[in-house]
Each structure stands twice: as structure tokens, then as C-alpha cells.
Amino acid sequence: MAFSHYEYRIREGDTLSRIIYDMYGWTPHNQPATYRGTLQGLLAMNPHITDPNMIRAGDMLRLPDNPNSASLRKPGATLSHGSEFVSDLQMPRSEREQVAALAWLAENTSWLTIPGSIAASAGSNLLNHGNRQLLADIGDLYAEYKADRISKSTYHARRAAKIAEFRRNIGPFEKLLYPRKGVAGAMRGNRGLLPSTLSKTQVTYLRRMAGYAKNGGIVLTGVGVTAACAQIARTVDQKEKNEIFIETLASTLTGWGAGLAISLLLYSNPVGWGTALVLAIGSTTGSWAIGKGSAMLYDVFGNQVDLVRGLAVDKVCK
Amino acid sequence: MNGIYIFYAYMSILGSILLLIPCVLVMQFLMPRAVLETYWREPYFRPVELALFTGVLAPMRTFMFMWGVAFPRFGRKRNITEVHHLVPKWYRVVSAALTLWLLIALFLICASVVAIFIYAYVIGHPMRL
Numbered sequence: 374m375a376f377s378h379y380e381y382r383i384r385e386g387d388t389l390s391r392i393i394y395d396m397y398g399w400t401p402h403n404q405p406a407t408y409r410g411t412l413q414g415l416l417a418m419n420p421h422i423t424d425p426n427m428i429r430a431g432d433m434l435r436l437p438d439n440p441n442s443a444s445l446r447k448p449g450a451t452l453s454h455g456s457e458f459v460s461d462l463q464m465p466r467s468e469r470e471q472v473a474a475l476a477w478l479a480e481n482t483s484w485l486t487i488p489g490s491i492a493a494s495a496g497s498n499l500l501n502h503g504n505r506q507l508l509a510d511i512g513d514l515y516a517e518y519k520a521d522r523i524s525k526s527t528y529h530a531r532r533a534a535k536i537a538e539f540r541r542n543i544g545p546f547e548k549l550l551y552p553r554k555g556v557a558g559a560m561r562g563n564r565g566l567l568p569s570t571l572s573k574t575q576v577t578y579l580r581r582m583a584g585y586a587k588n589g590g591i592v593l594t595g596v597g598v599t600a601a602c603a604q605i606a607r608t609v610d611q612k613e614k615n616e617i618f619i620e621t622l623a624s625t626l627t628g629w630g631a632g633l634a635i636s637l638l639l640y641s642n643p644v645g646w647g648t649a650l651v652l653a654i655g656s657t658t659g660s661w662a663i664g665k666g667s668a669m670l671y672d673v674f675g676n677q678v679d680l681v682r683g684l685a686v687d688k689v690c691k
Numbered sequence: 692m693n694g695i696y697i698f699y700a701y702m703s704i705l706g707s708i709l710l711l712i713p714c715v716l717v718m719q720f721l722m723p724r725a726v727l728e729t730y731w732r733e734p735y736f737r738p739v740e741l742a743l744f745t746g747v748l749a750p751m752r753t754f755m756f757m758w759g760v761a762f763p764r765f766g767r768k769r770n771i772t773e774v775h776h777l778v779p780k781w782y783r784v785v786s787a788a789l790t791l792w793l794l795i796a797l798f799l800i801c802a803s804v805v806a807i808f809i810y811a812y813v814i815g816h817p818m819r820l
Binding site for chain 1: 695741752800803805810
């Protein structure tokens, strides 16, 4: 998310308290709480400063654009707009790019992980081995027909039944997988290929798609946890760190619990495309909402508790 | 009631779901082989399901059978109503306890979240979605 901040190149004789006074007008004595908050924010925006008493002339300093401050402005400070971690701080270009990517990820992860998780989960459910096997069976049926073990009409009837079951299982997702001709058209082919060859081609295609869905789900889980960790590391406010942690913990645990609860439903209902969608959408959006609600419950009732510090989560994330 | 206890109670329920995961894995390990040999096949389950609930998702299969062991009537559609005869009595009791606990825990979590959203709306607490 873009935000406004000031950039100032440190000069000889500058101290952080002097810079904060010149910039905002408060000192550790006239407004101690505001000063502490500003200093904390400044240190969070400038991770290259490890000791507030040791700053180097020539380094670039980023200063929060505080609307509550007096109209004092440090001479030489210029207003900038940009992502929180993207700056000309003294770090290698590759590292700056990684940090910028993490900052973007931390802000936008929900838009990526929620629809992505639904798609990956539904794809993984629908393109499982059992469904792929239905198309593989057509190749075996053709081999039986060529070996004169079944008649031509039997071959066609069984082939149609396999394709019908596959279509029933994947439902409207057929249009995504086979946008032009549908699965029946894909299994007919258009270059005089043998059904056994077509069957192998389609199974390979579906296996590749299932691989994308499965690996995509794993990557998205990692992205979600990394984004939460990045947010915890870069957030200054301890209460906000706890909210992020509890939101991530609650949504993950509820996702697992929902998966088990859905298995109870499956005990009396077969898995079709509808169930696959219910599985994917229900567990993903439900766990997301519960994560948000849990963070709010912490905010309202539990904000005296510091789980992030108690469990050393902030140290791990940093 | 002090608000902090509401938070502790909620976190305890969440934590109990975390404990449920190793319990299901233990139940999977202790599930009599006869259950899978008898019922984990066609025509009780379709090929798609047999393929889906193996490997990483095998604990879901275990939980399905725990549900069937604890409450046999729920298996009527699949014609799996005798599965409880294949497991010892303690397995039936533990299965019932774990499946019921999951449902109760999820209900309490959902109810708490709905309640907190309503409470936040009533007191004018800012919502961040």
C-alpha cells in the first residue's frame, strides 16, 4: 500500500531526538508518549538503525508523515510516496526488491490466497487419480476392443459411460479444462489419433493440471504464513501484532477442523463437483471469517494478553 | 464476567482443535484393519472417493469411519451400518467423543465469532475486514 513519508539525509551533529523535534515539535520531555510512539515508528521504518544513539551522517532516514504534528519541517526533508520498505536505504538491490515484494505481499495477500486457495483446492479435489483413471480406462477399453475381447458396440457404450461419469464428476469445470470441444471432443481428437494415444495425452494433461493445483495450494499456504509473519515483523504496535497472529492461528486451525467436519458430511454423500466446491469455498471463506472474528475478539476482550511476545513469535518472524 | 476469561475460553476451544489432529492420527493408527478391508472399497465408495481420501487426506477417511462407528445410522445411504461391530468398544466411545467434540468446538467457535461481530456492531467497535 502506498503511503506518504519524509526522507531526510542525516547531517553531521544530528541526533534522532533533535531530528524528531525539528520535524514534529515534540521532545521526550514535552510529550513523552507521542515522542516514544514516533521514535518507535521511525525505527520500524528504518531497520538499518540498530541503536537509536548511533546514527551515521550521510544515511537516508525515513520519517513518518504525521498529520498531528506542528507545521515544523526539518530543512532538507522531502515528501515521498512509496511502499514502506522500498527506499534507497543502504541495502543491496536484490534485497530491496525482496523486501518490497514482502511488503506488497503482506498488504495484498488476502486477494491472492483466498481465491487462489479455492481454485487450488477445487482443482486438486476434481483432478484426483480417480477421475483421471476414468479417461485412462478408455485407452484400456480400446485395447480390449482391438484384441477382440469386446464388441465395437460394447466399446462405444462403455466409452460413453466413462466420459459421462467424468463429466458428471467435474461439472462446470469441464468448460475450464476443455474450453473448445469439451472432454468428449478432446477424446475424439482431430488428427486421426488412436483412442489409446488420446487417452494417454488427456491423462498426462490432467495430471499436469492436478500438479499445478496441488503445488499451488502448498505455495499459497506458505505465502499466507510468510505474509502474516512479514506483517508481524514490520508492525510496530504490539496489539496489532497479536491480532495478526491470532487471526492466522484461528483461520489455520479452523480450516483443519472444517476439513474434518466436512468428512462427516462426505460419509453420507458422494463427491461430485458440487461437493468439491463446497469443500473448497466453505473451508477457505469460513476459516477466513473466523480468523477476522478471532482478531476482533482479541481486540475487544483479550488485548491485555501478549501471545506474540510470550511465544517469541515476533523474534522468529523478524 | 471479566472479558479476559471469554478470550481464554475461546482460545482453549481453538487449542482443542489443535489437539484433535494428533488424536485422529492415533485413531488412524489404531483403526482395525478389518474396517478398511471390508468397507474401504467399491461399491461402498466410488473410485473417485477411494482415490481422493488416501495419502495426505487419509485422516479425513479415518474421521469418516469414526463417525460411522459412533453413529451407525449415518451410513445408511452407503449401506455401511455394521461398521461398529468391527471395532472394540473403547474405539466406539473415543470415536463418539472426538466427533462430538469437533462439532461442539466448531459450533462454539462459529457462535462466538457471530456474537463478537454483533457485539462489535452494537458498541460501534471498528471492523477491519
